[in-house]
Amino acid sequence: MSDARYDELAARVDGLASVVMQLIADLELRENLDGSRLCRDLRQYADGRRKHPGLGRSALAIKSIADELDAARERRNLLRPR
Known part of the structure; x- marks a missing residue:
């Protein structure tokens, strides 16, 4: 994979992860999701x-997200x- 394609893929994955994490945070703040349980x-x-x-690498990425x-x-x- 060329550097340009790798950079494009990395940017898309990072963007997707950021959106998912923001969605999870929003659901937690609205008390529609138990974030601690999700992470567990x-x-x-x-x-x-x-x-x-x-x-293995995928597992590490999932743990890192948690x-x-x-x-x-x-x-x-x-x-x-408070």
């Missing part, structure tokens, strides 16, 4: 994928007026 489920899903050949969602939730909770 994502980690379990990642653990299952890790057992299959060729899916980590980022948890961190974002923690930041929002710190900033929330």
Whole structure:
């Protein structure tokens, strides 16, 4: 894959991930989604994928997304007026 094609693919994946993470945050703030449970489920899903050949990198990406969602939730909770 050429550098230009790789950069294009990376940008599209990053954009998609950003939209999904924003959607999840919005659903959490509206209390339509239990973000902690979602992240726990994502980690379990990642653990299952890790057992299959060729899916290790995908599993790491899923775990990383769960980590980022948890961190974002923690930041929002710190900033929330009490």
